[in-house]
Every structure is written in C-alpha cells, then in structure tokens.
Amino acid sequence: MENVLVGSASWTDPTLIRCGRFYPPQCKTAEQRLRFYAQQFPLVEVDSSYYAMPLPQTAQLWAERTPSDFTFNVKAFRLFTGHQALVTALDRDLQKALGPEAPRTLYYDKLPPELRDELWRRFIAALQPLRASGKLGAVHFQFAPWLLRDRASIAHVEHCVERMQGHLVAAEFRHATWFHGDHLEQTLDWERELGVVHTVVDSPQGFADCVPCVWDVTSPELAVVRLHGRNKETWNKKGLAASSSRFDYQYSADELAAMVPEIEHLATQARRVHVVFNTNNEDQGQLGARMLRQLLRVKAR
Numbered sequence: 001m002e003n004v005l006v007g008s009a010s011w012t013d014p015t016l017i018r019c020g021r022f023y024p025p026q027c028k029t030a031e032q033r034l035r036f037y038a039q040q041f042p043l044v045e046v047d048s049s050y051y052a053m054p055l056p057q058t059a060q061l062w063a064e065r066t067p068s069d070f071t072f073n074v075k076a077f078r079l080f081t082g083h084q085a086l087v088t089a090l091d092r093d094l095q096k097a098l099g100p101e102a103p104r105t106l107y108y109d110k111l112p113p114e115l116r117d118e119l120w121r122r123f124i125a126a127l128q129p130l131r132a133s134g135k136l137g138a139v140h141f142q143f144a145p146w147l148l149r150d151r152a153s154i155a156h157v158e159h160c161v162e163r164m165q166g167h168l169v170a171a172e173f174r175h176a177t178w179f180h181g182d183h184l185e186q187t188l189d190w191e192r193e194l195g196v197v198h199t200v201v202d203s204p205q206g207f208a209d210c211v212p213c214v215w216d217v218t219s220p221e222l223a224v225v226r227l228h229g230r231n232k233e234t235w236n237k238k239g240l241a242a243s244s245s246r247f248d249y250q251y252s253a254d255e256l257a258a259m260v261p262e263i264e265h266l267a268t269q270a271r272r273v274h275v276v277f278n279t280n281n282e283d284q285g286q287l288g289a290r291m292l293r294q295l296l297r298v299k300a301r
Contacts, residue, residue, distance in 0.1 A: 138274065
C-alpha cells in the first residue's frame with residue numbers, strides 16, 4: 001500500500017534514546033538519529049513545535065538530513081490550539097516586547113493582536129524549508145480538550161484554518177461533544193467545507209476528553225490516523241512527569257490487524273494516509289509502527 005505512510009510522533013523522546021533499543025550505539029547526535037530514523041520509516045510527526053516556536057534553520061536541517069521522499073507532519077504551536085503556554089515558550093524578543101508586567105502564563109485570546117500576527121508569521125516561516133523541499137505533510141492542530149463544540153470553538157478553528165491558508169491542516173478534537181449524536185456528521189461535513197483533514201483517533205474510551213474512533217475522510221488529499229494507545233490507567237492521571245508516561249501502551253498484533261481493513265478503506269478515499277503512533281514511551285511507537293507496516297505488506301501481497 002504505497003500511499004499509506006506509517007511513523008511515530010517524535011524521534012527524540014528522552015525515553016526512546018535512553019532505552020537503547022531503537023538507535024544503534026553509534027547514533028549519538030541529533031543528525032545521526034534523524035538520518036537513522038528516516039532509513040526506518042517514511043514519516044514522522046514533529047512534536048517539539050507544539051512546545052516552542054520552531055526555527056526555519058532547524059527545519060532546513062531536517063530537510064537536508066532526510067531522503068527526498070520523506071514526510072514531516074508538524075504539530076501546531078500550543079497557543080494556536082487553545083492551550084496555555086508559559087511566557088518562556090516565546091522567543092526572547094517577544095518576551096521583551098510583552099514587557100516585565102506580562103503574565104507568566106499566556107492565552108491566545110489575551111495576546112495583543114500584533115503579537116498574534118507575529119506568532120503566525122514566524123510559525124509559517126519555520127515551515128517554509130520543509131514546504132520548499134516537498135517534505136511538509138500536514139500541519140496538525142491538536143485542539144485542547146476544553147474546546148467543546150460550540151460557537152466560540154468553531155470560530156477559533158476556522159480562524160486557524162484561515163491563518164494557515166495554503167497549507168494542509170489536520171484537525172484533532174479532544175472533547176466528545178464534536179462527535180455526539182448528530183454532531184458527528186455535522187462535524188465531518190464542516191471539516192469537508194473547510195478543506196480540513198479529519199484525524200481518526202484511537203485512544204481509551206469513557207472519558208470526556210476522548211473522542212470515538214471515526215474512520216472517515218474529509219479531504220481527498222489526506223487521511224490521518226493517530227494512535228494514542230488504550231491505557232485507561234494513565235490517560236488522565238495527575239502528576240505524570242512527561243507525556244510518554246501518559247501514552248504508555250504497546251499495541252498488540254491483533255489490535256493493529258483489526259485496523260488494517262479500515263486503513264485500507266481510507267487509502268481508497270484519500271490520495272495519502274498517514275498513520276502516526278503517539279505511544280512515545282521508550283520504543284513502543286517504533287515497535288508498533290514496524291508491526292503495522294509488516295501487516296500492511298502482508299495484506300497487500
């Protein structure tokens with residue numbers, strides 16, 4: 001299935017590096033690790049861009065260190081997706097522009113309009129090296145779980161899509177109201193109107209900040225599947241040191257095999273399918289990605 005790309009969210013998680021099972025001992029630098037990762041998988045999701053604004057020069061290095069057909073999906077900066085951010089997440093000149101009286105925690109709707117404009121400008125500029133090299137896949141907006149399906153949230157999503165005009169935007173919602181009852185088809189139809197890529201989410205069920213696994217396509221260009229694992233014990237556990245603890249889950253071959261027909265169907269509806277393992281504790285994501293790629297190869301024979 002040549003139009004299905006499988007990879008993991010991040011290639012630099014500290015637990016992945018420390019476990020010593022994925023990278024060979026000689027891979028000790030950022031360049032060596034990315035080059036090795038790109039030999040194993042055709043796709044990766046950049047998650048560092050969620051925590052801090054990426055830099056164009058960093059993206060240029062990513063483009064230079066990967067094969068011509070490699071693809072990066074890039075997560076949107078957290079302030080754009082309704083999450084709060086510490087003022088230290090901004091570049092120092094922007095921190096200085098806010099002044100000494102700036103709050104320690106920032107929210108998008110509280111920022112001065114000119115600062116919001118500058119953040120969007122810098123984010124899009126950081127994507128340009130990947131876009132110019134043909135290696136930029138989707139820009140992934142993982143919206144905050146407190147964005148319910150209401151007028152304000154719908155308006156904010158539409159604002160983000162407008163700001164990202166010319167880019168392929170994937171939307172991931174994290175509150176069940178987006179897919180309750182009649183809202184399911186309404187949300188999918190609205191995504192189609194916006195030209196937004198619907199994200200199929202596999203995660204634990206039974207929580208308000210979880211959505212059902214809706215296997216559907218809203219863009220002819222791309223379908224995105226993100227696998228968060230099914231660990232109910234850690235999903236909303238307080239005090240976890242890192243996201244790798246929350247997504248501590250190893251998919252079994254049977255669980256992944258059950259997804260293969262659904263992924264195959266997506267591949268008939270969209271030009272490309274991206275499957276991203278967000279189980280980023282140690283090498284769980286890479287093991288799952290390898291297992292799924294093998295299952296897809298066997299099915300395609």
